[in-house]
Amino acid sequence: MEITTQTAAQLRITEEEFELIKNKLGRTPNFTELCAFSGMWSEHCSYKNSIKLLKTLPRDGAKMLVKAGEENAGLMDIGDGYGVVFKIESHNHPSAIEPFQGAATGVGGINRDIFTMGARPIASLNSLRFGNLNEAKTQHLLAGVVKGIGHYGNCFGVPTVGGEIYFEECYHTNPLVNAMSVGILKNGETVSATAEGEGNPVFFVGSATGKDGIGGASFASAEITEDSVQDLPAVQVGDPFQEKKLLEACLEVIQTGAVVGMQDMGAAGIICSTAEMSAKGKAGMRIDLEKVPTRQKDMKAWELLLSESQERMLLVVEKGKEKAVLDIFEKWDLPCSEIGEVTNDGMLQFFMNGVLEALLPADELVLGGGAPQYTREVREPAYIQKINAFDAIKIPVSKDLKAVAEKIITLPNIASKRWVYEQYDSMVGAGNTNTNGVSDAAIILAKPTNKALALTTDCNSRYVFADPYKGAMIAVAEAARNIICSGGEPLGVTNCLNFGNPYDPEVYWQFSNAIKGMGEACVKFNTPVTGGNVSFYNQSPDGPVYPTPTIGMVGLLETVADKMTMNFKNEGDTIFLIGESRNDINSSEYLHKIIGEEYSPCPYFNLEEEYNLQQAVSSLIKEKLIASAHDVSEGGLFVTILESAFTNNLGFTASQNDMSIRSDAYWFGEAQSRVVVSVNAKQEVAFLASINAKNITCTKLGEVSVGYIKIGTENWGDIANWKKMYDNAIEDLMRK
Numbered sequence: 209m210e211i212t213t214q215t216a217a218q219l220r221i222t223e224e225e226f227e228l229i230k231n232k233l234g235r236t237p238n239f240t241e242l243c244a245f246s247g248m249w250s251e252h253c254s255y256k257n258s259i260k261l262l263k264t265l266p267r268d269g270a271k272m273l274v275k276a277g278e279e280n281a282g283l284m285d286i287g288d289g290y291g292v293v294f295k296i297e298s299h300n301h302p303s304a305i306e307p308f309q310g311a312a313t314g315v316g317g318i319n320r321d322i323f324t325m326g327a328r329p330i331a332s333l334n335s336l337r338f339g340n341l342n343e344a345k346t347q348h349l350l351a352g353v354v355k356g357i358g359h360y361g362n363c364f365g366v367p368t369v370g371g372e373i374y375f376e377e378c379y380h381t382n383p384l385v386n387a388m389s390v391g392i393l394k395n396g397e398t399v400s401a402t403a404e405g406e407g408n409p410v411f412f413v414g415s416a417t418g419k420d421g422i423g424g425a426s427f428a429s430a431e432i433t434e435d436s437v438q439d440l441p442a443v444q445v446g447d448p449f450q451e452k453k454l455l456e457a458c459l460e461v462i463q464t465g466a467v468v469g470m471q472d473m474g475a476a477g478i479i480c481s482t483a484e485m486s487a488k489g490k491a492g493m494r495i496d497l498e499k500v501p502t503r504q505k506d507m508k509a510w511e512l513l514l515s516e517s518q519e520r521m522l523l524v525v526e527k528g529k530e531k532a533v534l535d536i537f538e539k540w541d542l543p544c545s546e547i548g549e550v551t552n553d554g555m556l557q558f559f560m561n562g563v564l565e566a567l568l569p570a571d572e573l574v575l576g577g578g579a580p581q582y583t584r585e586v587r588e589p590a591y592i593q594k595i596n597a598f599d600a601i602k603i604p605v606s607k608d609l610k611a612v613a614e615k616i617i618t619l620p621n622i623a624s625k626r627w628v629y630e631q632y633d634s635m636v637g638a639g640n641t642n643t644n645g646v647s648d649a650a651i652i653l654a655k656p657t658n659k660a661l662a663l664t665t666d667c668n669s670r671y672v673f674a675d676p677y678k679g680a681m682i683a684v685a686e687a688a689r690n691i692i693c694s695g696g697e698p699l700g701v702t703n704c705l706n707f708g709n710p711y712d713p714e715v716y717w718q719f720s721n722a723i724k725g726m727g728e729a730c731v732k733f734n735t736p737v738t739g740g741n742v743s744f745y746n747q748s749p750d751g752p753v754y755p756t757p758t759i760g761m762v763g764l765l766e767t768v769a770d771k772m773t774m775n776f777k778n779e780g781d782t783i784f785l786i787g788e789s790r791n792d793i794n795s796s797e798y799l800h801k802i803i804g805e806e807y808s809p810c811p812y813f814n815l816e817e818e819y820n821l822q823q824a825v826s827s828l829i830k831e832k833l834i835a836s837a838h839d840v841s842e843g844g845l846f847v848t849i850l851e852s853a854f855t856n857n858l859g860f861t862a863s864q865n866d867m868s869i870r871s872d873a874y875w876f877g878e879a880q881s882r883v884v885v886s887v888n889a890k891q892e893v894a895f896l897a898s899i900n901a902k903n904i905t906c907t908k909l910g911e912v913s914v915g916y917i918k919i920g921t922e923n924w925g926d927i928a929n930w931k932k933m934y935d936n937a938i939e940d941l942m943r944k
Contacts, residue, residue: 209239211236211237211238211239211242213226215239215242216229216242216246219242219243219245219246220246220250221242221245221246221249225245225249225580228580229242229245232569232572232578233568233569233572238565238566239510240508240509240510240513240558240565240566241566241567241568243479243510243513243514244479244483244510244513244514244566244568244573245573246514247475247476247477247479247480247513247514248476248479248480248483248573248574248579249573249579249580250475250476251710251742251744251745252475252476252743253475253476253480253575253579254574254575254579254580255575255742256579256580256581256582257582257584257710257711257716257744258705258710258719258742258744259575259576259581260581260582260583261719261720261723262277262723262742264723264724264727265723265726265727265730265737266727266730266731266736266737267736267737267738268736269284269700269734269735269736271284271285271286271699271700272284272285272700272736272738273285273291273395273398274398276736276737276738276739277739279325279398279400279401279739280295280321280322280324280325280401280471280472281293281294281295281321281322281325281327281389281391281702281738281739282294282295282700282702282738282739283325283393283398283738284699284700284738284762285395286654286657286659286661286699286764287657287659287764287766288657288658288659289394289395290392290393290394290395290654290656290657291327291392291393291394291395291398292390292391292392292654292661292699292762292764293322293325293327293390293391293392293393294322294388294389294390294391294663294700294702294738294760294762295318295321295322295388295389295702295738295739295740295741295760296318296333296335296386296387296388296665296702296703296704296740296741296758296760297314297317297318297321297386297387297388297704297740297741298314298384298385298386298387298704298706298741298743299311299313299314299317299385299386299387300382300383300384300385300386300706300743300746301382301745302314303349303352303353303356303383303385304349304381304382304383306352307348307349307351307352307353307356307383308352308353308355308356308359309356309445309446310352310353310356310385311352311353311354311355311356311357311360311385311387312356312357312359312360312446312448313360313445313446313518314356314357314385314386314387315332315334315356315357315360315361315364315387315389315446316360316364316446316448316451316518316519317387317472317474317518318332318387318388318389319332319364319366319389319451319455320451320454320472320474320519320521321389321472321474322389322390322391323391323455323458323459324399324401324458324470324471324472324521325391325393325398325399325401326393326397326398326399326459326462327391327392327393328391328392328393328455328459329366329389329390329391329455330366330367330390330391330392330652330654330655331366331367331368331369331370331389331390331640331650331652331661331663332357332361332366332367332368332369332387332388332389332390333368333369333370333371333387333388333389333390333650333663333664333665333760334357334368334371334372334385334386334387334388334665335371335372335373335384335386335388335665335666335667335704335758335760336350336353336371336372336373336374336383336384336385336386337373337374337375337376337379337383337384337669337706337753337754337756338350338353338373338374338375338379338380338383339375339376339377339378339379339380339381339383340375340377340380341375341620341938341941341942342941342944343380345380346375346380347941347942347944349383350628350942351942353383353385354628354631355631357387357631357632358631358632358633359448360446360448360451361448361632361633362448362632362633363448363449363452364448364449364451364452364455365452366389367632367633367635367640367652368629368632368633369640369650369652369663370649370650370663370664370665371629371665372665372666372667373620373621373625373628374621374668374669375620375621376669376670376754378750378751378752378753378754379753379754380748380750381748381749381750382746382747382748382753384706384743384746384753384756384758386665386704386706386741386758388663388665388702388704388760390652390661390663390762392654392655397462399462399467399469399470400469400488401469401470401471401481401484401485401488402468402469402485402488402489402524403468403469403482403485403486403488403489403491403493403524403550404468404469404489404491404524404550405468405491405524405526405527405550406491406550406551406552407527407549407550408468408524408525408526408527408549408550409524409525409527409530409546409548409549409550410482410493410495410522410523410524410525410546410547410548410549410550411522411523411524411525411530411533411544411545411546411547412478412499412500412501412520412521412522412523412543412544412545412547413454413457413458413520413521413522413523413537413542413543413544413545414450414454414473414519414520414521414542414543415447415450415454415503415517415518415519415520415542415543416501416502416503416517416543417477417478417500417501417502417503417507417512417515417517417520418445418502418503418504418515418517419504419507419511419515420445420515420516420517420518422511422514422515422516445517445518446518446519447518447519450518450519450542451518451519453540453541453542454519454521454540454542456540457536457537457539457540457542458470458521460536460540461523461532461533461536461537464529464532464533464536465526465529466525466526466529466530466532466533467523467524467525467526467533468524468525468526469485469489469523469524470521470522470523470524471484471485471521471522472520472521473516473517473520473521473522474516475516476514476516477512477513477514477515477516477517477520478495478497478500478512478513478514478515478522479513479514479556479573481521481522482495482522482556482570483556483568483570483573483574484574485522485524486550486554486556486570487554487570487571487573487574487576487577489550490554491550491551491552491554491570492550492551492552492553492554492555492556492557492570493548493549493550493551493556493557493570494548494549494551494557494559495547495548495556495557495558495559496547496548496559496560497509497512497513497547497558497559497560497565498559498560498561499545499546499547499548500512500545500547501543501545503517509558509560509565509566510565513558513566524550530546554569554570554571555567555568555569555570556568556569556570556573584710584711584713584716585713585716586713586716586717586720587713587714587717588714588717589714589717589718590714591807594807595674595675595807595808595809596809597807598794598805598807598808598809600791600792600793600794600808600870600873603793603799603803603805605870605871605872606802606871606872609871609872609875609919610919610922610924612798612802612872612876613846613875613876613924614933615802616797616798616801616802616843616846616847616876617843617847617850617930617933617934617937618933618934618937619797619801619843619937620937620938620941621797621801621842622797622842622843622847622934623934623935623937623938624934624935624936624937624938625938626935626938626939627938627939627942628938640652646773646774646775646855647662647693647694647695647771647772647773647774648664648689648690648691648693648694648774648837648838648839649662649663649664649690649691649693649694649696649763650662650663650664651663651694651695651696651765651768651771653768654764658767658768659764659765659766659767659768660696660764660765660767660768660770660771661696661762661763661764661765662690662691662694662695662696662762662763662764662765663760663761663762663763664687664690664691664760664761664763665687665758665759665760665761666683666686666687666690666758666759666761667683667756667757667758667759668682668683668686668795668841668842669753669754669755669756670754670795670800671683671795671810671811672718672722672754672755672756672757673718673754673755674794674795674807674808674809674810675721675809675810676717676718676719676721676722676725676755677721677722677724677725678725678810678813679722679725679755679810680721680722680723680724680725680726680729680757681725681726681728681729681813681815682810682811682813682880683726683729683757683758683759684701684725684726684729684730684733684735684759684761685729685733685813685815685818685880685881686759686839686841686880687701687759687760687761688733688735688761688763688822689818689821689822689825689839689883690761690839691761691763692763692822692825692826692829693772693774693825693837693838693839693883694763694765694771694772694773694837695765695770695771695772695829696763696764696765696770697763697764697765697826698733698734698735698761698762698763699735699761699762699763699764700735700736700737700738700761700762701730701735701736701737701738701740701759701760701761702737702738702739702740702760702761702762703726703737703740703741703757703758703759703760704740704741704743704757704758704760705719705722705723705740705741705742705743705756705757705758706743706746706753706755706756706757706758707719707722707742707743707744707746707752707753707755707756707757708744708745708746708747708751708752708753708755709744709745709747709752710744710745712747712752715747715752715755718755719755722755722757723757726757726759728815729815732815732816732819733819733822735761740760770829770830772829772834772836772837773836773837773855774836774837774838774851774852774855775836775852775853775854775855775856776835776836776852776853776855776856776858776860776886776912777835777836777856777886777888777912778835778858778888778912779858779912779913779914780889780911780912781835781886781887781888781889781911781912782886782887782889782892782908782910782911782912783849783860783862783884783885783886783908783909783910783911783912784884784885784886784887784895784906784907784908784909785840785845785882785883785884785906785907785909786821786824786825786828786882786883786884786885786899786904786905786906787817787821787840787881787882787883787904787905788817788879788881788882788905789845789866789869789873789874789877789879789882789907790812790869790873790877790879791868791869791870791873791877792811792812792873792877792878792879793808793870793872793873793876793877793878794808794809794810794811794812794877794878795808795809795810795811795878796811796842796843796844796876796877796878797842797843797844797876797878798843798844798872798876798877811877811878811879811880812879812880812881813879813880813881814881817881818880818881820904821881821882821883821904823902824899824902824904825837825883825885827898827902828885828895828898828899831894831898833887833891833894833895833898834885834886834887834891834895835885835886835887835888835891836852836884836885836886837883837884837885838851838852838883838884838885839882839883839884840878840879840880840882840883840884841878842878843876843878844875844876844877844878845874845875845876845877845882845884845909846875846876846919847876848884849862849884849909850917850930850934852884852886853912853917853927854927854930854931854934857915857927857928857931858912858913858914858915858927859912859913859914859915859916859917859918859926859927860910860911860912860913860917860918861910861911861913861917861918861919862909862910862918862919863909863910863919863920864920865907865908865909866907875919884909886912915927915928917930
């Protein structure tokens with residue numbers, strides 16, 4: 209067939225890029241070659257509209273064991289000869305079309321990124337965004353996504369230990385499904401995603417290849433429309449039991465010393481793994497595509513190259529050690545086929561039954577090589593004027609605070625996510641410590657060391673919508689605060705940057721400002737960005753989603769005994785607020801959901817103040833002067849105290865001690881840099897002395913009670929009634 213600009217356009221290649229491809233090849237590509245460029249130069253694989261800004265993020269740190277973006281996931285030293293491997297990625301578009309498989313394969317893919325480096329996955333987290341939960345479509349998407357995550361994780365045998373869920377109208381058509389995985393490996397046993405050694409055989413291992421997922425990378429690089437259902441073949445189908453076998457086989461084959469390099473066949477399938485491994489090793493490959501195991505007959509060369517069938521790996525093996533590899537995969541009853549060999553000319557040669565179907569320079573296909581890099585136009589969005597015009601004085605103070613509080617704790621963004629997490633196996637592997645008290649971050653044993661890991665995902669996208677620079681800072685700060693409040697020390701960040709169409713100047717303004725804020729916060733907290741994922745085109749005909757730069761953060765506890773929990777321990781313990789309350793209702797759940805104000809500034813935040821607060825809380829935990837710690841976030845001070853009371857069915861008495869602050873701001877405002885702690889009476893003198901020495905604001909709020917709530921002079925009832933409302937809100941909506 210004749211290859212024209214129209215052909216290229218159908219494959220989402222611009223006229224400019226088509227001319228660039230012809231120039232790089234010195235000829236017009238054939239259809240198979242053009243398909244390869246379509247996948248590899250898609251936004252999903254090439255990061256062509258983001259890589260220049262991503263390079264401005266802090267990417268170096270003393271504990272980093274591989275450079276940011278160098279391997280499939282980040283790797284940081286945790287001591288005792290071990291490292292933690294972690295990464296977060298999106299599976300948004302597939303989940304919008306087919307929520308169960310979209311979410312399930314997102315979990316499968318991110319776990320493969322972990323064990324392809326030689327690490328055993330020990331924990332999964334997620335960050336989810338949906339539309340209005342009162343709507344049937346949202347309930348359908350939520351049910352499917354949660355079932356998919358639970359099915360894959362539970363069957364694969366890795367606990368889902370944490371995450372976050374938000375519900376906002378802007379995610380109605382385009383939900384966000386971000387999956388994070390964390391693993392442990394012994395230092396020095398890392399496997400690189402590289403191809404080296406002329407003549408070394410190339411092996412295809414794992415599930416046979418089918419037509420599911422073809423064009424998935426390109427599908428993820430376009431907006432969701434009413435016609436997107438036609439792209440259903442781009443959604444992959446997963447098999448967690450097959451992946452469990454693949455995990456064990458890969459970890460076993462690594463121990464033979466036969467593996468030179470290994471990479472997951474994720475986005476763009478075989479073309480991606482062959483190109484990236486070859487480019488990294490400054491090598492090439494000759495591949496015989498007819499040797500690829502298939503489950504459908506008569507697959508064409510371009511279909512084999514672009515298929516994103518799940519549970520597959522590409523291995524480069526040391527010549528002469530093929531039998532050891534074949535024996536292990538035969539033992540695990542997994543397809544394993546030698547499909548080619550490494551060459552030294554930098555070219556990818558794809559043959560089908562002896563016929564050369566594609567001849568491509570590996571380096572020209574990949575990010576950091578010949579893939580294009582763009583800087584897009586920026587323009588401040590028009591809605592920012594509405595935000596700047598907001599005046600809280602015009603919002604009347606709610607007179608019935610108890611009625612407001614009852615509404616707030618049943619909002620889906622605030623209420624218990626029990627309906628969700630009870631569908632996940634959080635205890636498989638016996639590493640989750642949450643059975644003996646819940647912390648702001650998940651705390652996982654880092655076996656075989658005596659250390660523990662603190663894990664969290666965080667981003668309030670409404671804050672980022674209001675102010676991308678400050679909102680992204682807050683996302684990093686809250687992640688670090690959650691780890692600090694759990695007794696950990698923040699180590700590093702992986703991010704999943706979910707934004708609209710990068711060709712929209714207003715979206716790119718959001719993106720560029722979020723990157724700037726994120727970078728500054730990561731420098732302050734000494735949490736380098738080890739890698740992650742950019743997901744553009746999260747947009748429907750109604751417009752883009754909120755800018756959502758999700759932060760996945762990992763922290764370290766030298767021993768699990770350092771763990772701090774959020775729950776009150778004893779009646780009579782004193783409740784303190786560390787940090788300063790503000791006369792601020794901006795972008796709060798109260799203002800947005802109860803009052804109905806869409807446009808307001810970001811809540812109060814000061815980076816230096818936040819850092820000092822975290823240092824103070826960390827010190828108090830190490831000094832063993834506090835019994836609990838819980839950061840103030842969505843819902844404000846009242847929700848924070850309430851959540852601390854729930855675990856042991858304890859109540860509390862609390863009063864507003866600064867009458868210069870409007871009462872709704874005091875109880876429901878979301879000004880940052882605040883932590884609620886409880887202190888045993890025997891420790892109170894030492895606690896206050898330590899606080900004074902740290903020169904940080906601290907206010908006594910009240911005391912822990914036996915099971916009732918009293919605000920000022922008002923009795924707000926039994927804690928059990930509040931817990932019932934909080935626990936059942938989402939479940940009640942899902943039953944409608």
